[in-house]
Amino acid sequence: MTDTSVDLVHRYIEVINERDAARRRALLAGLFTADGSYIDQNLTAPLVGLEAIDQSMAEMQELAPDDYFSIISVLGSHNDMVLFTWRWATPGGAMSRATGTDTVLIRDGRIHRILGFIN
Numbered sequence: 001m002t003d004t005s006v007d008l009v010h011r012y013i014e015v016i017n018e019r020d021a022a023r024r025r026a027l028l029a030g031l032f033t034a035d036g037s038y039i040d041q042n043l044t045a046p047l048v049g050l051e052a053i054d055q056s057m058a059e060m061q062e063l064a065p066d067d068y069f070s071i072i073s074v075l076g077s078h079n080d081m082v083l084f085t086w087r088w089a090t091p092g093g094a095m096s097r098a099t100g101t102d103t104v105l106i107r108d109g110r111i112h113r114i115l116g117f118i119n
Helices: 003-017 021-031 050-063
Strands: 032-039 068-078 081-089 096-107 110-118
Parallel strands (some): 032 110
Antiparallel strands (some): 068 081, 081 096, 096 110
């Protein structure tokens, strides 16, 4: 694993947990490519672009304002891809709302695509 790829995953989780909208958008702009995308099995089409990804994060935070995401494990990385597991939990970790495994595709040192799998 490269430090850069692992850092991108940690920064992604930091962005998901950021409650200040302006700061979250600024962090997204430095983390994703302009045409970055996210897809998981709950979506009928990918979220494409920083605005769509930010809107999804904002909606999730409105649904569960005190919840947070954390990395369970970075399983590996190669060829500009990272595989990691995550947890979405209530404050203090008392209850997990969901866990999952995501693949991150990197382009030019930024996240280009996230392929999410919710367990």
